[in-house]
Amino acid sequence: MEECEILVIGAGPAGLTAALYAARGGRKTCVLERGPVGGQLAAIAKIENWPGDRSVSGPELGKRMADHAAAFGARIIENAEVLSLDFEKKIAKTTKGDISFKALIIASGAKEKKVGIPGENELHGRGVSYCATCDAAFFKGKVVAVVGGGNSAMDGAATLSKFASKVYLIHRRERFRAEKAMQAQADRPNIEKVMGSEIISINGKGRVQGIIVRSNETGQEKELNVDGVFFFMGQEPSTDFLSGELALDKDGYITANERMETSLPLVYAAGDVRSTPLRQVSTAASDGSIAAVYAEKALSALKEED
Numbered sequence: 001m002e003e004c005e006i007l008v009i010g011a012g013p014a015g016l017t018a019a020l021y022a023a024r025g026g027r028k029t030c031v032l033e034r035g036p037v038g039g040q041l042a043a044i045a046k047i048e049n050w051p052g053d054r055s056v057s058g059p060e061l062g063k064r065m066a067d068h069a070a071a072f073g074a075r076i077i078e079n080a081e082v083l084s085l086d087f088e089k090k091i092a093k094t095t096k097g098d099i100s101f102k103a104l105i106i107a108s109g110a111k112e113k114k115v116g117i118p119g120e121n122e123l124h125g126r127g128v129s130y131c132a133t134c135d136a137a138f139f140k141g142k143v144v145a146v147v148g149g150g151n152s153a154m155d156g157a158a159t160l161s162k163f164a165s166k167v168y169l170i171h172r173r174e175r176f177r178a179e180k181a182m183q184a185q186a187d188r189p190n191i192e193k194v195m196g197s198e199i200i201s202i203n204g205k206g207r208v209q210g211i212i213v214r215s216n217e218t219g220q221e222k223e224l225n226v227d228g229v230f231f232f233m234g235q236e237p238s239t240d241f242l243s244g245e246l247a248l249d250k251d252g253y254i255t256a257n258e259r260m261e262t263s264l265p266l267v268y269a270a271g272d273v274r275s276t277p278l279r280q281v282s283t284a285a286s287d288g289s290i291a292a293v294y295a296e297k298a299l300s301a302l303k304e305e306d
Helices: 013-024 039-043 058-071 132-139 151-161 180-185 281-305
Strands: 006-009 029-033 075-078 082-086 091-094 097-100 103-106 110-112 143-147 166-171 191-195 197-203 210-215 221-224 228-231 235-237 267-269
Touching (some): 006 281, 013 058, 013 103, 039 058, 103 281, 132 151, 132 228, 143 151, 151 166, 151 180, 267 281
Parallel strands (some): 006 103, 029 075, 143 166, 143 228
16 A cells, blocks of 8 residues: 555646645655646646746646656656545545555546536537547537637637637627636637527537537527537536545535635645635645645644654
């Protein structure tokens, strides 16, 4: 069994910042990430609100964060999914083996919500996607639809417009909720905005071939011939590995105080998985630093008591 003092679940901005602070504090630190380092950063083409970088790609920023934490001794384990946690024995069962810990920082982030319409699950990976950065290159010269009205949808539409011949940007309301700077990215000749409408089904045999869109005002339905559908409909916390022992809010996010302390001792929550009014790269990094500092202080206090 691998042993560490501070175990961090999630290698997004919160987890990697926590790992950096924990490792710099002299603690043996392990970081588990179910996918590649960077977490949701890996799916963002361009970030313009990270202090110090006028513009940086998500994957690049994620790699820089990971390299920084690793340089101070943090052990980052990629493609390692947490199967279960024993909070009493302080053991995490993972797909890469068991890991013991003294303090735990949960920074597992959030994931894209599924809409639940016909064809979504059946054609996932066959034209249905939740990551424009990951899949945009597969749609060069093709027609795609982007669903959503927030920052992620604008970023996704802008990314896809560089490859696809046409992008339908579909939003159920009459106005986008994205920041104005992000909306400006979607003002491109090959992006057509379809407002006040929703996709009610995705059609195709073996791959996406079209969608049915319904107007919320008139109820009229029309078919659009598209080769791909990209959903950006909000997020839900990645807490499926928790056993129900931690306090959660009504939406399933982990509740934590200003020190990132959860309802269990020596267990902290940071970043998008935490109940918080704002989910940004900067706030996630802030959470991670606070969680690591107080985890290290708590471990030091325990040693003094011994």
